[in-house]
Amino acid sequence: MTDSPVSFYDEVGGHETFVKLVDAFYRGVATDEVLKPMYPEEDLGPAAHRLLMFLEQYWGGPATYGEERGHPRLRMRHAPYHVNPDARDRWLSHMRAAVDGLQLSPLHEATLWDYLQRAAHAMVNTFEPTGIGPSSDGRDATVAPNGPAPGTPRTSIPLIAPPPDVASP
Numbered sequence: 001m002t003d004s005p006v007s008f009y010d011e012v013g014g015h016e017t018f019v020k021l022v023d024a025f026y027r028g029v030a031t032d033e034v035l036k037p038m039y040p041e042e043d044l045g046p047a048a049h050r051l052l053m054f055l056e057q058y059w060g061g062p063a064t065y066g067e068e069r070g071h072p073r074l075r076m077r078h079a080p081y082h083v084n085p086d087a088r089d090r091w092l093s094h095m096r097a098a099v100d101g102l103q104l105s106p107l108h109e110a111t112l113w114d115y116l117q118r119a120a121h122a123m124v125n126t127f128e129p130t131g132i133g134p135s136s137d138g139r140d141a142t143v144a145p146n147g148p149a150p151g152t153p154r155t156s157i158p159l160i161a162p163p164p165d166v167a168s169p
C-alpha cells in the first residue's frame with residue numbers, strides 16, 4: 001500500500017473548512033461584550049490568524065503555528081486573561097455556532113466538538129466573576145482583587161514586613 005494516512009484536517013475539507021470555522025467564530029466574538037474587550041488588539045484579524053494556524057496544525061494540517069509561534073503552551077498564553085466559566089461558555093457558544101455552520105459528518109462533528117469542549121474547560125484559570133477588581137478590563141486575572149493597579153511593578157509590593165532594624169536604620 002502506498003496510501004498515506006489521511007488527516008482529520010484533510011477529511012473535513014482542509015484550509016477552507018478551518019477558515020470558515022474561525023471566521024464564523026470571530027464574528028461571534030466581535031459581538032460579545034465579555035470576550036471582545038479581552039482581545040488586546042482592536043482588530044481581531046491577527047487573533048483569528050493565530051487560532052486558525054493552531055487548529056490547522058493540531059488536526060494534521062500545515063505546522064505554521066509552530067514555525068511562527070513556537071510551542072503552543074496554551075494555558076500559559078491564556079494566563080493574562082480572565083477566563084472564568086462565563087467566558088468559557090461564551091467562547092463555546094460562538095464555537096458551537098461556527099461548528100454548526102460547517103455541516104460536518106456526525107463523527108467529524110462529534111470529534112471536533114469534544115476536543116473544543118475539553119480544551120475550553122482546560123483554559124479556565126479563575127472562578128472570579130467577570131468585572132471584579134483589576135480584572136474588569138478582561139486582563140490581569142492573575143492580580144488579586146486588592147492587588148496593585150495593572151502595570152505596577154511587582155517588585156514594589158512588600159510581601160512581608162522587613163525586619164525592624166532594616167526598616168528603620
Ligand code: HEM
Pocket residue numbers: 035038039040041046047050051054069074077078081082083087088089091116119120121123124
Ligand atoms: C475558554 C475560553 C477562551 C477565551 C476567553 C480565550 C481568549 C483568548 C484571548 C483573549 C487570546 C489573545 C488573543 C491573541 O492575541 O491571540 C487568546 C489567544 C489564543 N487562544 Fe484562546 N481563549 C479561550 C479558549 C481557547 C481554546 C479552547 C483554544 C484552543 C482550542 C484557544 C486557542 C488560542 C490560541 C491558539 C491563541 C493564540 C496564542 C498565541 O500564539 O499567542 N483558546 N485566547
